[in-house]
Amino acid sequence: MNDEIIYHIDPAAEDLNNPVMIVGLPGVGHVGKFVADHLVEVLGAQKIIEIYSDHFPPQVMVGEDSTVTLVGNRVYLAKTEKTDLLILAGDSQSTDPAGHYSLCETYIGFASQFKVKRIFTLGGYPTGIVNTENYVIGAVNNKEMVEPLKEKGIKFSPSEPPGGIVGASGLILAFAQLRGIDAACLMGSTTGYIADPLSSKELLGKLCGILEIEVDFAALDEKIKDMEQMVEKIKDSVTGEEFENYGVRPSADEDLNYFG
Helix, strand or coil, X not given: CXXXXXXXXXXXXXXXXXXXXXXXXXXXXXXXHHHHHHHHHHCCCEEEEEEEECCCCCCEEECCCCCEEECCEEEEEEECCCCEEEEEEECCCCCCHHHHHHHHHHHHHHHHHCCCCEEEEEEXXXXXXXXXXXXXXXXXXXHXXXXXXXXXXXXXXCCCCCCCCCCHHHHHHHHHHHCCCEEEEEEXXXXXXXXXXXHHHHHHHHHHHHHCCCCCCHHHHHHHHHHHHHHHHHHXXXXXXXXXXXXCCCCCCCHHHCCC
8 A cells, every 4th residue: 555544434423412532442451442332333324435554564354254354453433412422433543653644644644534623532541550540640741631531530640650651541632732623631540451341341432422322331331241251260360469469550651551
């Protein structure tokens, strides 16, 4: 593809009602990805954009029918009473720094084209330890967003996450600021070592409160049960103090602050 980003837009996707963009790509604990995929499913969202790039991994995905599709990302349109949601979801983030910038510029181009006024990127906040409390922290590109988000239960802490936000979840905020679009990154607390649907459920609840929408959580609850069973198996092999110390908090410059 010679350093290209190829995308196809459904021409029928026009005249959106108060559109908001939601970004949930693979990252720490797959926290954001689980939320985006869940919203696509329960809201019956329709795919309107396909995105392919040689910045994605050189692989194909194998479906349940054993057929393959090229790794790519997609934008889905879900209509709700108060707003139309453009949900960016998919298989991968860029494998190289230049690709992150190129792809994020493309994503923001879609937001501008559809006259999006707000963007919420979703990800995980790696604690490095087994969490006793699930919470969501935020970062914004406009300080006027802080208080309204605090009222919805989002936590803000100076200079958090340490080391910043790497990948699309962070870069999109900066690119959106250049286009005059308010954007916030919402990050669910997670160990950072395993897929974490419980953190995703907490994040989804906060997002639904912000957007004033209601969704069914059943599919996420099933994922949580599956993950709890996996954790029990880990407990069986790692006992006592070893389990309590399973995973340590990373320092500010370690890679766990990668890809919210």
